Amino acid sequence: MGLEIQPTLLLASASWDRLTVLGFEIHVSVLIGTAYLAAVYLFAVGAAREKYGWWPEPPSTWRKASYLGAVGIIFFALNGPLHTLSDEYLFSAHMVQHMLLMMVMPPFLILGVPPWLIRKAMERPGVARSARILTHPVVAYLAYNVTFIGWHVPQMYNWALVNHDLHILQHLMFMGVAVMMWWPVVNPVPELERIPTGPLLMMYVFAFGIPSTILSAFITLSDTVFYPWYELAPRVTSLSPLEDQRLGGLIMWIPGMLIFWVGITAVFFRWTKDEYGSWGGGTGNATGDAEALLGDGG
Numbered sequence: 064m065g066l067e068i069q070p071t072l073l074l075a076s077a078s079w080d081r082l083t084v085l086g087f088e089i090h091v092s093v094l095i096g097t098a099y100l101a102a103v104y105l106f107a108v109g110a111a112r113e114k115y116g117w118w119p120e121p122p123s124t125w126r127k128a129s130y131l132g133a134v135g136i137i138f139f140a141l142n143g144p145l146h147t148l149s150d151e152y153l154f155s156a157h158m159v160q161h162m163l164l165m166m167v168m169p170p171f172l173i174l175g176v177p178p179w180l181i182r183k184a185m186e187r188p189g190v191a192r193s194a195r196i197l198t199h200p201v202v203a204y205l206a207y208n209v210t211f212i213g214w215h216v217p218q219m220y221n222w223a224l225v226n227h228d229l230h231i232l233q234h235l236m237f238m239g240v241a242v243m244m245w246w247p248v249v250n251p252v253p254e255l256e257r258i259p260t261g262p263l264l265m266m267y268v269f270a271f272g273i274p275s276t277i278l279s280a281f282i283t284l285s286d287t288v289f290y291p292w293y294e295l296a297p298r299v300t301s302l303s304p305l306e307d308q309r310l311g312g313l314i315m316w317i318p319g320m321l322i323f324w325v326g327i328t329a330v331f332f333r334w335t336k337d338e339y340g341s342w343g344g345g346t347g348n349a350t351g352d353a354e355a356l357l358g359d360g361g
Contacts, residue, residue: 080092082094087142087143087144088142088143088146088147089142089143090141090142090146092231093137093138093141093142094138094142096137097134097135097137097138100134100137101131101134104130104131104134104175104176107180108121108122108127108177108180109121117179117180117183118177118179118180122175122177126174126175126177127175128175129171129172129174129175130171130172130174130175130176131175132171132175133168133169133171133172133175134172136163136164136167136168136171137164137168137238140160140163140164140168141160141164141234145159145160146160148299150224150230151296152293152296152297152298152299153293153296153299153300153302153307153311154290154293154304154307154308154310154311155302155307155308155310155311155314157311158311158312158314158315159314161237161315162314162315162318162319162322164234164237164238164241165211165237165238165240165241166241166318166319166322167322168238168241169238169241169242169244169245170245170248170249170326172242173242173245173246173249173251174249174251176251178251178252181251181252181255182252182254185254191254194255195255197243198243198246198247198255198257199257200247200257200258200267202243203240203243203244203246203247204244204267204270204271206240206243206244207240207241207243207244207271208271208274208275210236210237210240211237211240211274211275211278212274212275212278214233214236214237215278215282217289217290217291220289220290220292221290221291221292224290224292225292244271245326247264247267248264248267248268248326248329248330260330260333260334261330261334262334264330264334265327265330265331265334268323268326268327268330269323269327271323272319272320272323275315275319276316276319276320278315279312279313279315279316279319280312280316281312282308282309282311282312282315283309283312283313283316284309284312285308285309285312286305287305288304288305288308289308290308293307293308
């Protein structure tokens with residue numbers, strides 16, 4: 064008689080598009096994508112830097128941790144219980160996921176890339192021109208808010224939930240426009256600076272939060288459930304579909320605005336540091352802020 068093993072006792076299982084390890088579900092596409100991001104980065108700042116003489120010193124430990132931490136945020140936001148709750152049960156969990164991908168991950172990702180590596184990439188034909196267009200504050204503002212609000216239109220949002228490929232596209236667009244939005248705030252290289260660090264940049268960050276705040280308030284204060292997918296989903300908490308939607312709106316509204324205020328505060332302290340440096344006879348250069356913050360040049 065052959066030995067039968069109950070599937071529930073296995074420590075790992077797999078299908079063509081996902082793995083389950085110790086109960087943690089991993090999507091193969093996310094695993095490949097995050098592994099690629101990490102591998103290319105480590106190769107560029109390691110073996111390629113040494114072989115081609117791009118920069119004499121490796122990035123600081125903090126810079127590497129910032130980039131790899133951002134990749135880790137992508138991995139854990141798009142896998143495991145948060146992803147399952149987001150895709151199948153709770154609008155509020157989906158908003159937590161989007162907050163991680165759009166508000167938390169991008170600044171750490173940008174901070175993690177050494178300035179010398181950005182400059183090296185900009186030497187490629189067309190890259191500098193494209194980068195200047197994509198990081199332009201007006202382009203970034205429109206791309207971020209049109210994308211964010213557009214995907215929260217009920218028809219678009221529900222379409223993404225029932226079409227996995229479209230859902231992947233949605234997340235890629237969210238992350239892409241979020242990097243564009245955060246780029247002028249982090250200001251990794253002066254070559255791409257449009258708004259000098261100071262009051263105007265603080266106003267830019269504040270203005271970014273206005274459309275999403277209006278949308279969040281509308282979702283939170285509504286008496287109508289906008290997303291049938293979650294209205295019909297099995298209830299895994301005591302929250303009704305409307306209460307879950309209101310909680311999701313609050314997550315977008317309050318923590319979202321707090322993160323924007325953190326960005327404004329960071330810009331303020333960079334600006335005052337620059338001003339004090341000028342008064343004291345220093346260089347007072349507020350550009351290349353990622354370089355100054357993480358302690359390696361380039």
